[in-house]
Amino acid sequence: MPPGQPEDRSPDAAALPDDPEDLSPGTAAERTRLAWERTAITFGVVGLAMLRDEPVAGLIVLGVTPLIWALARYVSATAPPETRARRLLLVTVAVTGVAVVAAVAALLGHGAPIRLR
Amino acid sequence: MPPRGADVTIGAPGKRRRGGGATSSHDEHRESPPREPGDKEPDVRFTLANERTFLAWNRTALALVVAGLGIVQLLPPFPGVPWGRHALGVPLIVLGAVVSVTAYLEWRTTQRAMRRSEPIPQSLLPRILVATITGVAALSAVVLLVSAVR
Numbered sequence: 520m521p522p523g524q525p526e527d528r529s530p531d532a533a534a535l536p537d538d539p540e541d542l543s544p545g546t547a548a549e550r551t552r553l554a555w556e557r558t559a560i561t562f563g564v565v566g567l568a569m570l571r572d573e574p575v576a577g578l579i580v581l582g583v584t585p586l587i588w589a590l591a592r593y594v595s596a597t598a599p600p601e602t603r604a605r606r607l608l609l610v611t612v613a614v615t616g617v618a619v620v621a622a623v624a625a626l627l628g629h630g631a632p633i634r635l636r
Numbered sequence: 637m638p639p640r641g642a643d644v645t646i647g648a649p650g651k652r653r654r655g656g657g658a659t660s661s662h663d664e665h666r667e668s669p670p671r672e673p674g675d676k677e678p679d680v681r682f683t684l685a686n687e688r689t690f691l692a693w694n695r696t697a698l699a700l701v702v703a704g705l706g707i708v709q710l711l712p713p714f715p716g717v718p719w720g721r722h723a724l725g726v727p728l729i730v731l732g733a734v735v736s737v738t739a740y741l742e743w744r745t746t747q748r749a750m751r752r753s754e755p756i757p758q759s760l761l762p763r764i765l766v767a768t769i770t771g772v773a774a775l776s777a778v779v780l781l782v783s784a785v786r
Contacts (some may be wrong), residue, residue, distance in 0.1 A: 551684040554691040554747040561698045568702050572709045600677065604744075607690055614697050618733035621701045625708040625726055 537600065555591030558610065562587050565617055573624040583613050678750035686746050693739035693761060697732040704728030716786025720779040724772055732770045735761060 563584040570577030590606050677683070707725035714720035738761055749756050 547681045547684045549768060551688050551691075554688045558691045558695055558698075561695045565698050565702050565705075568705060600683075600747075603687065607687065607740060607743060610691070610694055611736050614701075614731045614736035617698065618701050618729050618736070621705050621732075622729045624673075625705060625722060625729060628709070632642050 521584070550592055556588065559584055559587035559591055562613070562617070565621075569624065570619065572621075573628055576620045576624050580617050587613065655711050658701075675748075675751040678747075681752055683747070686750070687741055689746075690743040694736055694743075697735040697739070700728045700735065702734065714779055714783040717779050717783045720783065722778055724779065727772055727775075728767060731765070734764065738764065743768035 522581060566577050566579075566581030566584060568577075569580055587610065590609065684707070704725040707728070708721050711721050742757075742759055742761065745757055
């Protein structure tokens with residue numbers, strides 16, 4: 520509470536927990552699913568951005584989007600930790616793969632400084 | 637719901653955890669991050685929060701990749717500095733990969749710390765991000781200056 524302000528002693532304030540998440544603990548799983556879906560949408564945006572100059576790479580990245588979306592669908596609060604860890608590893612591999620494809624496209628694509636021939 | 641003023645500590649149930657919160661159903665499972673005897677799964681809300689942090693860093697990584705790609709493919713060439721776009725864009729793309737891998741390693745480290753009721757280690761990612769973005773910003777200024785002089 521900012522200094523100098525009187526403490527709110529109303530019944531409503533007394534019922535509020537310290538952590539807003541405690542108001543509705545069930546929303547943690549829902550917010551996590553939404554975070555997965557935002558990540559899937561971001562993959563789609565990256566794929567569309569790449570599609571312009573590198574259609575093949577763009578299509579590959581776009582192909583990853585439904586995979587991430589499917590992971591979002593099956594993430595649940597009761598999933599075994601081992602499954603959860605594998606999902607996160609899969610996301611890491613996908614993002615790193617996208618970065619590698621983008622780096623190759625940047626270095627070898629149109630107007631690139633490196634020419635193989 | 638925990639009582640007001642309850643001990644708010646991230647950790648395994650039964651050791652130091654938020655009183656009366658959602659209980660974990662993970663205790664009987666075995667998971668990938670190394671686990672030692674006595675480790676217990678933290679409150680599922682903390683596990684989910686750790687996962688959301690990981691996903692947020694990965695979205696940042698993808699945004700960096702798009703930014704790097706946009707610089708290389710969409711910006712017109714800098715007059716007199718033909719390598720300028722690549723010098724600015726490729727480091728951002730590489731940073732995207734670094735952020736993603738580091739986010740996974742930090743997710744594992746945080747999960748392990750919560751399981752052992754240890755303090756959460758400080759994240760390296762903000763420092764990596766600040767250092768690289770500052771470097772790219774400085775390089776942008778150099779490229780623009782060189783381009784203006786030539």
